[in-house]
Amino acid sequence: MKKPVVLKLGGSVITDKSREFTPNLTNISRLAKEIYRSGLNSLVLVHGGGSYGHPLAFKYGFSGEGVEERRVEGVSEIHLAMSRLNNIVTEEMIKAGVKAVGVHPSSCIVARSGKIELFEDEPIKGMLRCGLIPILFGDVVFDLERRFTIISGDQIVSTLAVKLNSPQIIIGTDVDGLYTRDPKLYPDAKLIRFIRLSELEEIRESIGESTVTDVTMGMYGKVNELLPAIERGVTVKVINATVPDRLFKALKNMEVLGTVIVRG
Amino acid sequence: MKKPVVLKLGGSVITDKSREFTPNLTNISRLAKEIYRSGLNSLVLVHGGGSYGHPLAFKYGFSGEGVEERRVEGVSEIHLAMSRLNNIVTEEMIKAGVKAVGVHPSSCIVARSGKIELFEDEPIKGMLRCGLIPILFGDVVFDLERRFTIISGDQIVSTLAVKLNSPQIIIGTDVDGLYTRDPKLYPDAKLIRFIRLSELEEIRESIGESTVTDVTMGMYGKVNELLPAIERGVTVKVINATVPDRLFKALKNMEVLGTVIVRG
Numbered sequence: 001m002k003k004p005v006v007l008k009l010g011g012s013v014i015t016d017k018s019r020e021f022t023p024n025l026t027n028i029s030r031l032a033k034e035i036y037r038s039g040l041n042s043l044v045l046v047h048g049g050g051s052y053g054h055p056l057a058f059k060y061g062f063s064g065e066g067v068e069e070r071r072v073e074g075v076s077e078i079h080l081a082m083s084r085l086n087n088i089v090t091e092e093m094i095k096a097g098v099k100a101v102g103v104h105p106s107s108c109i110v111a112r113s114g115k116i117e118l119f120e121d122e123p124i125k126g127m128l129r130c131g132l133i134p135i136l137f138g139d140v141v142f143d144l145e146r147r148f149t150i151i152s153g154d155q156i157v158s159t160l161a162v163k164l165n166s167p168q169i170i171i172g173t174d175v176d177g178l179y180t181r182d183p184k185l186y187p188d189a190k191l192i193r194f195i196r197l198s199e200l201e202e203i204r205e206s207i208g209e210s211t212v213t214d215v216t217m218g219m220y221g222k223v224n225e226l227l228p229a230i231e232r233g234v235t236v237k238v239i240n241a242t243v244p245d246r247l248f249k250a251l252k253n254m255e256v257l258g259t260v261i262v263r264g
Numbered sequence: 265m266k267k268p269v270v271l272k273l274g275g276s277v278i279t280d281k282s283r284e285f286t287p288n289l290t291n292i293s294r295l296a297k298e299i300y301r302s303g304l305n306s307l308v309l310v311h312g313g314g315s316y317g318h319p320l321a322f323k324y325g326f327s328g329e330g331v332e333e334r335r336v337e338g339v340s341e342i343h344l345a346m347s348r349l350n351n352i353v354t355e356e357m358i359k360a361g362v363k364a365v366g367v368h369p370s371s372c373i374v375a376r377s378g379k380i381e382l383f384e385d386e387p388i389k390g391m392l393r394c395g396l397i398p399i400l401f402g403d404v405v406f407d408l409e410r411r412f413t414i415i416s417g418d419q420i421v422s423t424l425a426v427k428l429n430s431p432q433i434i435i436g437t438d439v440d441g442l443y444t445r446d447p448k449l450y451p452d453a454k455l456i457r458f459i460r461l462s463e464l465e466e467i468r469e470s471i472g473e474s475t476v477t478d479v480t481m482g483m484y485g486k487v488n489e490l491l492p493a494i495e496r497g498v499t500v501k502v503i504n505a506t507v508p509d510r511l512f513k514a515l516k517n518m519e520v521l522g523t524v525i526v527r528g
Contacts, residue, residue: 118386
């Protein structure tokens with residue numbers, strides 16, 4: 001099995017975050033074509049929830065210290081919504097010629113206190129061996145301590161990259177990369193083009209939180225979730241996937257605007 | 265965890281087999297209400313593919329000795345169709361008050377030569393412990409020998425019943441139970457109300473095949489797939505789930521028209 005690139009497409013890219021249960025079909029369809037054009041056939045895709053996941057996650061108390069019983073009430077609804085979004089993404093991929101197969105995290109992952117404890121990846125490895133592209137998503141999964149928990153797409157990305165010995169993670173978001181300050185609040189924020197893990201600690205405070213409320217805790221949280229992979233030597237590229245051709249260039253290892261994060 | 269009943273709802277019950285990609289919403293909705301009314305909260309549901317699965321399975325050569333490359337071509341399309349049907353079934357269950365969660369077999373099962381080789385069931389056990397009802401389906405899964413294979417709902421039912429120590433399997437189909445001959449061809453066919461495994465061999469030839477062509481090989485194939493569970497002492501009830509209240513009575517352990525199959 002060729003070592004796969006792990007690609008995350010954020011909820012802010014593939015959905016309209018201002019309207020509940022609204023996919024951004026323009027972006028999904030364009031990104032599907034960029035993936036197809038890249039010719040890359042060793043790839044795992046993980047997408048976020050956006051307006052399919054976050055409002056329901058809030059409603060059922062998955063942000064912060066929710067009540068377990070309330071969370072269990074929400075599992076059916078949240079998982080069904082995410083499954084629908086996964087089908088939409090998968091369908092657009094197939095239309096573009098990408099051999100996509102939806103994979104449900106809640107069917108193969110068990111968590112403990114919000115962290116992945118068990119992840120059966122043999123089905124994913126089999127798909128990759130056959131040239132198929134598994135498409136996972138941030139999902140609500142059984143948790144041995146909390147009954148149910150939301151495992152973010154970023155945590156899945158990081159775990160998969162380690163399990164599959166991926167050389168590279170690409171994070172497709174709606175900003176150009178990591179900034180010295182939150183660019184949505186401060187116009188003097190500067191894009192960081194390249195950073196080592198050892199330097200990251202220093203600028204963490206200045207990265208701050210996303211302006212859009214997000215159960216995955218914004219950009220700081222995203223980078224934090226990726227640490228286990230970065231520490232093992234996986235290179236992370238953060239790009240703006242709402243801008244045409246950025247993903248294509250990142251997949252082709254061409255020069256592209258964004259932030260590269262490496263170990264060391 | 266209370267030992268769950270494993271319920272199969274056949275593709276002929278939940279879809280219109282004569283029209284591609286057409287759910288039988290009347291049946292699904294009624295059965296969802298019967299499950300809710302039964303009050304049973306330790307239940308796993310597995311559904312068939314019907315007009316969502318079988319035409320595509322034929323198209324891509326999954327019946328008989330298909331070509332591996334051709335089968336891999338079909339995986340994306342078949343799994344997406346089945347995922348859609350699963351969402352429809354799950355949605356109707358939720359509407360009726362059943363705490364349903366879709367579980368994708370291709371995300372947690374690996375096969376070898378058409379038989380289940382690996383089945384990660386911890387997520388399903390977790391859901392059951394929280395009173396949720398996992399809903400699986402016959403699916404196209406990675407196969408260590410054949411690249412991809414279709415694992416029937418019946419094989420999943422049998423494997424799950426053994427893994428979860430289920431006392432009982434209920435097979436909801438579109439006939440009243442097992443007959444001495446195929447009732448769709450022979451008007452003198454008699455319904456078998458109770459049969460021991462030791463007697464089954466004698467009447468196997470007379471059961472014959474379903475009149476509707478079916479990649480799961482008809483009623484004989486169905487019973488055959490259930491043998492591992494029956495041999496371990498799981499009681500199988502075959503009922504006609506297209507007739508109102510039969511499923512409700514079976515779930516409540518009330519007297520109901522059908523066939524009971526036991527070991528011994």
